[in-house]
Amino acid sequence: MxxxxxxxxxxxxxxxxxxxxxxxxxxxxxxxxxxxxxxxHAVWQGDMATCRAAAGACWAFLQAKARFILFAFYPADQIWRPALVVVALLALMVLSALPRLWGAVLLTVWPVVLMSSWGLMAGGGPLPRVSVNDWGGLPVTLLVWTTCMAFAMPAAVLLALARQSRMGGLRSLSVAYIEVMRATPMVAILYFAMLILPMALPGGVVLDKILRATIMTALFFTAYLAEVVRGGLQTIPAGQAEAASALGLGYWRTVQLIVLPQALNKVIPGLVNLAIGFLLATSLLAVIGVFDLLNAAKASTTDPLWMGFYDEAYVFAALIYFLLCFGGSRYSLWLERRLRRN
Known part of the structure; x- marks a missing residue:
């Protein structure tokens, strides 16, 4: 057989x-x-007493606490706003995954969607304002992640090019930035955003803790992305840039049309792997009191009416993380095959 x-x-x-x-x-x-x-042996409906008497999982807990895990303390009558933010950010990622849509229009859509998402979460005008202390759950995780990626990716390309520059001063500054950031734990970066950055801002300038954490996290991961991009740049033979120069192309046109597309193509697995690491690292926001998805799941188990169901809460959060990360890894394989055919 x-x-x-x-x-x-x-x-x-x-x-x-x-x-x-x-x-x-x-x-x-x-x-x-x-x-x-x-x-x-799971309990699908009931209260805490019913679940305590059972030998299996208490999925009734998720029915009662799913809204809190997903949206934390956001006002119930305004829950459509963070839900719309989640839908918009997921749609933005799906559209960005389609190579035929890559272009100037998509580059314009990214800042529009991100700024609209921040504004929708905060409120203002006809919408009631919601304090950042009430933000949490999946919208915060996705918003911090996508904002960091939107800043870190172009900044990393410039940093990688600067590290390969023939200008000694520019190269030294880029090397210093990358090495300092990579040698600093992310938790220390977050504490800096929480405690030191407010004192360093000019008088009258106030940034909420989520925005400060997002800025510092983006600067932190830029250094890691820059090294991945630099690895791709080093695989491109110098003769290609020399040939482009002989044909009359300037430095930036050569980088845009010849060097960068090939370099990014070669490091797709590294970029996707780091993007997934970005997403998982947002759970560290808990150390400065931000209720990301994982921290909201943990906090949901402290409700006196549903206390102690950690397994169910973490399984729910893990499933969301898995769907996002597994989708990213499968997309990476598909994109590699597609670009290889081209």
Missing amino acids: TLPAPLRGAFAGPVNIALSLAVLGALALVLPPLFGWAVA
Whole structure:
């Protein structure tokens, strides 16, 4: 009997057979009790007392606390605003993933959507104002992430080009910035945004803590992105730039039309990997009191009516993170194949 193609590799040779059997054995031990906890013995409706008496998961907890996990303390009568922000940011990412839409129009749409999202969350004019202390959950996670990426990506390209520049002063400054940022923990960057940055601002200038954290996080990750981009730039033969110069192209046109498209194409896995790291690192905002998605999930378990259901809260948050990260990783593979064909 011939095995299907996916299974032939798993059972090709004694080592692969042993590993495959070990994995199947581990799944046989883990999956039945996991199914019992998550489905067979789970409580889908009821209160905390009902859940305490059951042997399985309390999904009734998510029915009661899903809104808080997703939107934290945002006023219930204005919940359409953060929900619209989530939809707008997810739509922006989907549109940005389509190569046929890459161009000047998309570059214009990005700042418009981001500024509109910040304004919609804050309110003003006909909309009632909502304090940043009431923001939280998924909108904050996505808003900080997309804003950081929108700033960090172009800044990283310029920083990578500066590090390869023949101008000694510019190159030294870029190297110093990159090395200092990469040698500083992100938690220290966030504490700087919380405690030091307000004292460094000019008199009369006040930035809320989420905006300060977003600015410093963007500056932090710019250094990491710059090194990924520089890795791509180093793979481009110098002869291509010399040929472009011989044809009369200037430095910036050569970078725009010849060097940068090839360099970014070669580092797509690194860029996507770092973008996913960006998303997961937003959970560190909890150290300065920002209710991102993970912190909101944790806080939801402190409700006296639903206290202690950490497993269910973290599973819900983990599922959202997984969908975003898995979608990004699959998109990376698809984009690599598409650009390779071109």
